Amino acid sequence: MAEIESIAHSGIEGPDSRSLETFYEQIFGATRVETVSGSYEGNRGGNPHPCGVIGDYLYVMFPDRSDTALPPEDQLRGGIDRDVRHAFMVTRDRFPEFVERLQREEVPFEGPVTHPEKGPLGQSVYFKDTGGNFFEVCWRRDEDVEYAPVPVSQG
């Protein structure tokens, strides 16, 4: 029996964690939880790593201290070569609106890519945040399917 319920949160890094915070608010409509973490507060000042929520997805942001090279500027699609891509879903109706937002905010993106008709995904766009982390926003062909809710503890 699986004992893990769901993804709790992600830790995301970038050269500028505050810039990540504003990107997610601007592009995804994220809600800010905090810009300075009091949770790990030391004896002098809170830690400047922000936290936010997109829908029910919680994420925390850190300045990347590993000096990892950012992906090439023209690479907009990740999750292919040991890098990570976070994918969010919008409804088919709202998908064009999201694409317009990327254009309006001058975020370079790849797509919309139309997926095979028999597959679960309809279309996707691929882009990066200000820290070089890869994202996808898609709509699903099965978005109207109703699933019976199953209490996780009984699954």
Place this chain on the structure above:
Amino acid sequence: MTKASTHPPLPLGEAGRRPAGPRTGEGWRPNEPAPVQVQRLSGIVLEAADLAATRAFYEPIFTHHSGTWEQSANRLLFSTPTESVEFVRHARPRTYQGGGYHQAYRVPAAKLKQLAQSYASAGSALEWWREDHPDERVPSPYLEDPSGNRVQLVASDQNGRLIDHVAVEVYEFDYCEYLWVTTLGGNVQYYHGWRREDQIEAKQWASGDDPCAPWTRKDNPSYRDFLIVDPVTGEERPARFAGEVGAERPSGPPKVPRPNGQVFYTYGDSRLALISATRVWQEQPEEIVKSTPRLVFDVAQDADAVAEALAPTPIPWEREGNTIYVRDADGNFAELRSPSPSGRGQG
């Protein structure tokens, strides 16, 4: 030996953009006008124990600006045509000694060193520190006035302004930004602590080779910094297992330098800095809205319009004539001065 940082100035970011209010879920609304139209940070009201000693301390600094002194039993005021610095007498002045609170005044560049040295010669503690804002990366002198207010002298030949900037401490940036940014329209000019470069730069401070001001850095180990390594398995274990696994026990807390979060906001040609609180300061009772120390802002609207703008917000405020007093979520005070007299009211 002190030296200027070799770290190149970072680009100013996000000017003209304002984050949304705290936890509103409404996302960004870039370039939307703030409800209160602040023109500039035009004054400070501070507390002082001895007004005569205070005046004697500040006269050599303020003498470089055209202004007048007014003094009464409980109040000392220096005002120029556009700015004011006021001291209110208190037996035990609140000055937040040892923290990041400070007021920076401009003095002619050619007189800076001599002026600073004259204070040192007179027995004042003088420090040369630098800060992280791109304009403050070269060390400048810091003093404490007779009551403990921290004073920074800024070399400037643009003597139009007396107050270069003011810094206050906050705990919750987001809630405080609801006043300073979302409501009063401060533009984020620069921030420090959230970038990779900031984290790397902080290590210079640990090596003793960076004269940065004490509130800009912190020695802040996380729990992982206390782990020891099992010499056999290579596994990281809490330090209490050092004897059991034969590892060397740490001799003391590790020094883990980190930048302290700071955000700088502009209001017209003036600047306010919010510093992540360096310690726990006792706040004044929450029902107090008009108090000191406080910042003074000139606003473009009349007081009726300011009151109307504040009414739908959670910001506590009260009004006296054409001045409205406000308080941020962490107990910092400000007054908003409207240009024309208007009716009386109470928020």
